[in-house]
Amino acid sequence: xxxxxxxxxxxxxxxxxxxxxxxxxxxxxxxxxxxxxxxxxxxxxxxxxxxxxxxxxxxxxxxxxxxxxxxxxxxxxxxxxxxxxxxxxxxxxxxxxxxxxxxxxxxxxxxxxxxxxxxxxxxxxxxxxxxxx
Amino acid sequence: xxxxxxxxxxxxxxxxxxxxxxxxxxxxxxxxxxxxxxxxxxxxxxxxxxxxxxxxxxxxxxxxxxxxxxxxxxxxxxxxxxxxxxxxxxxxxxxxxxxxxxxxxxxxxxxxxxxxxxxxxxxxxx
Numbered sequence: 001x002x003x004x005x006x007x008x009x010x011x012x013x014x015x016x017x018x019x020x021x022x023x024x025x026x027x028x029x030x031x032x033x034x035x036x037x038x039x040x041x042x043x044x045x046x047x048x049x050x051x052x053x054x055x056x057x058x059x060x061x062x063x064x065x066x067x068x069x070x071x072x073x074x075x076x077x078x079x080x081x082x083x084x085x086x087x088x089x090x091x092x093x094x095x096x097x098x099x100x101x102x103x104x105x106x107x108x109x110x111x112x113x114x115x116x117x118x119x120x121x122x123x124x125x126x127x128x129x130x131x132x133x
Numbered sequence: 134x135x136x137x138x139x140x141x142x143x144x145x146x147x148x149x150x151x152x153x154x155x156x157x158x159x160x161x162x163x164x165x166x167x168x169x170x171x172x173x174x175x176x177x178x179x180x181x182x183x184x185x186x187x188x189x190x191x192x193x194x195x196x197x198x199x200x201x202x203x204x205x206x207x208x209x210x211x212x213x214x215x216x217x218x219x220x221x222x223x224x225x226x227x228x229x230x231x232x233x234x235x236x237x238x239x240x241x242x243x244x245x246x247x248x249x250x251x252x253x254x255x256x257x258x259x
Contacts, residue, residue: 028219035212042248045201048192049251049258052185063182075174082170085163092160120178127181 019106027084030077037074075120080113155214162211169204189255198256205248213241
């Protein structure tokens with residue numbers, strides 16, 4: 001049976017991006033990014049178990065410009081996935097599906113993830129400054 | 134009135150017959166990860182720039198070792214469930230889909246076990 005000539009439903013790119021669709025795909029993208037980011041935690045733990053030299057290598061990577069940029073991305077991804085994950089859990093309970101509520105919770109997630117990221121980095125630099133390094 | 138049989142209702146598998154356990158496990162691990170991730174982020178901030186000795190004393194504290202182990206298990210379990218769905222959605226070549234899903238699951242087990250081993254080695258080594 002030939003199936004390749006059947007009409008297709010419109011592809012994703014014909015739709016105008018909206019907050020709802022952008023946040024939805026961002027949840028998936030941040031999830032994939034966090035899976036990759038878990039490698040840093042694995043490396044950090046194994047290096048700590050291996051010895052001071054291996055541990056210093058991880059710490060200097062994390063402290064490097066590339067390391068800090070990656071960590072900034074991963075920390076935002078973590079906070080975004082956490083906040084939007086809670087939004088999903090609320091939806092799973094059957095609540096929050098009114099259109100204005102969906103938009104309000106969406107913006108709340110964006111703002112909360114951004115604020116948490118900024119606060120965390122300020123706190124981390126305060127700790128770093130206090131350690132005198 | 135529902136036309137579902139009492140047995141079908143009790144099994145709770147719905148019309149797809151499968152996947153409910155996957156859906157539930159993703160939500161349960163998500164719920165567990167909320168407090169664990171908050172604890173983890175705060176701990177990592179406190180440990181910013183730690184030297185090796187400070188990191189070892191953080192990891193080997195019993196409560197931290199237990200919470201780290203729970204975080205690792207929940208993270209890799211949740212992560213491989215999520216990546217499995219992504220692969221199922223976008224990869225339409227069957228052998229490649231199966232190969233990728235098996236790699237993700239195998240990788241999650243390997244990385245999870247390696248991380249838990251590291252935590253236990255540090256906790257018991259000191």
